[in-house]
Amino acid sequence: MNFLHVTTFYPPYSFGGDAMHIYRLSHALADLGHYVEVVHCRDSYHLLHPTAPEVEFPEHPGVVRRELRSRFGALSPLLSHQTGRPWLKGRLLRDVLRQRHFDVIHFHNISLLGPAVLWLDNAVGPSVKIYTTHEHWLICPMHVLWKFNRWPCEKPHCLPCVILGKRPPQLWRYTGLLQRAAQAVDQFVSPSRFTARMHAERGFPRPVAHLPYFIERRDSEWKDPGPRPQERPYFLFVGRLEKIKGLQTLIPLWRSLPEVDLLVAGTGTYEGELRKMAAAMPNVKFLGPLSQKQLGAFYVHAVAAIVPSITYETFGMISIEAFARKTPVIVRDLGALPEPVEDSGGGFVYRTDAELLAAVRRLAASPGLRDQLGEKGYQAFLEYWCTEAHLTQYFRFLREAAERKFGSVPWEENSRLSPVPSSLLAGREQTCRPS
Numbered sequence: 001m002n003f004l005h006v007t008t009f010y011p012p013y014s015f016g017g018d019a020m021h022i023y024r025l026s027h028a029l030a031d032l033g034h035y036v037e038v039v040h041c042r043d044s045y046h047l048l049h050p051t052a053p054e055v056e057f058p059e060h061p062g063v064v065r066r067e068l069r070s071r072f073g074a075l076s077p078l079l080s081h082q083t084g085r086p087w088l089k090g091r092l093l094r095d096v097l098r099q100r101h102f103d104v105i106h107f108h109n110i111s112l113l114g115p116a117v118l119w120l121d122n123a124v125g126p127s128v129k130i131y132t133t134h135e136h137w138l139i140c141p142m143h144v145l146w147k148f149n150r151w152p153c154e155k156p157h158c159l160p161c162v163i164l165g166k167r168p169p170q171l172w173r174y175t176g177l178l179q180r181a182a183q184a185v186d187q188f189v190s191p192s193r194f195t196a197r198m199h200a201e202r203g204f205p206r207p208v209a210h211l212p213y214f215i216e217r218r219d220s221e222w223k224d225p226g227p228r229p230q231e232r233p234y235f236l237f238v239g240r241l242e243k244i245k246g247l248q249t250l251i252p253l254w255r256s257l258p259e260v261d262l263l264v265a266g267t268g269t270y271e272g273e274l275r276k277m278a279a280a281m282p283n284v285k286f287l288g289p290l291s292q293k294q295l296g297a298f299y300v301h302a303v304a305a306i307v308p309s310i311t312y313e314t315f316g317m318i319s320i321e322a323f324a325r326k327t328p329v330i331v332r333d334l335g336a337l338p339e340p341v342e343d344s345g346g347g348f349v350y351r352t353d354a355e356l357l358a359a360v361r362r363l364a365a366s367p368g369l370r371d372q373l374g375e376k377g378y379q380a381f382l383e384y385w386c387t388e389a390h391l392t393q394y395f396r397f398l399r400e401a402a403e404r405k406f407g408s409v410p411w412e413e414n415s416r417l418s419p420v421p422s423s424l425l426a427g428r429e430q431t432c433r434p435s
Contacts, residue, residue, distance in 0.1 A: 021134065027063060111143060130187045145198070156202065233364055302322075306331075327374050
């Protein structure tokens, strides 16, 4: 099969978990023998981050990465942001679609390409279009349902929110362009039940199905973890250092936890303020941006990973990264964050500072409990969030969309079908557990 992934950001020209999911999915499909292309906008990355990426990502020999770049530089994503159309990138995208027939066109974060990109299609031949709601961009011009740049959005007031957030208003959002373009997509999916429900509650006109994220197994890391990063026990924060990620809610609490450290992996625009908050606290340590390979030992040896986001996350990626290493998590009771914990029993959900401190102290004092919760998280990871489990559902959605659209599954009729386990194509249940 031939896959085309269309997105604004892709590693290393990326910032968050949505790009990492595309990276993992593209590599997983290429590992199965599929032809995979990824088209992303390098101009958009440099609009927000003028310098080179800090972390390198290995390229997969089976994934063709195409950068969208215009001689107008930052003007290109700005024009798409304001008009909803990929004006300076449209020809490049159409050229890609003329060069090869794609069985699947998968849209991801298209915020700086515009909703009109959803109308792009193969020059010839049938294709299925799928869209993953990595953010709340379809229902929120600020992407993250963060109201007035101060709190989670409980009720939309979009125009004043955008102005207070120092973003230029997008007039196309009031024209019906997004709703019309969305009709060109055959299947919308969301990484969490919460995000799928939020799209329905905020008036998005198309149904959104649940397709959780995944990561590859990390068994070698917990079976042979190597030396500890440090002797003192520690809890781990991983994520972008932005206000909405909530690290500033942890740092003051760590003054009452001198017996354990808080290690912080990541970088972002709020980093300077966070470092100032922790300047006189030797038990709060900043590690800078780390690759997944570098993070492995930090996850494995952590007492737990903490996810304190103060806005509506679309999934708990940090949770499943921890579970894959048999490490429990402590997450805020907000948005999609509780779902992996509720589905696994692999940690604690907290609402108040007191509940967070109680969970930290309880895990720090009981290695047995820590291991028990980590094992629960790992067993659920094998069931729901490993590569095989994700691809089972992914191919099932593609087949169902093709049957609705064409009355058959075109790629299954192709005698030159790329090698795919028949169980995945048929949508039969697969997990990472040995058969």
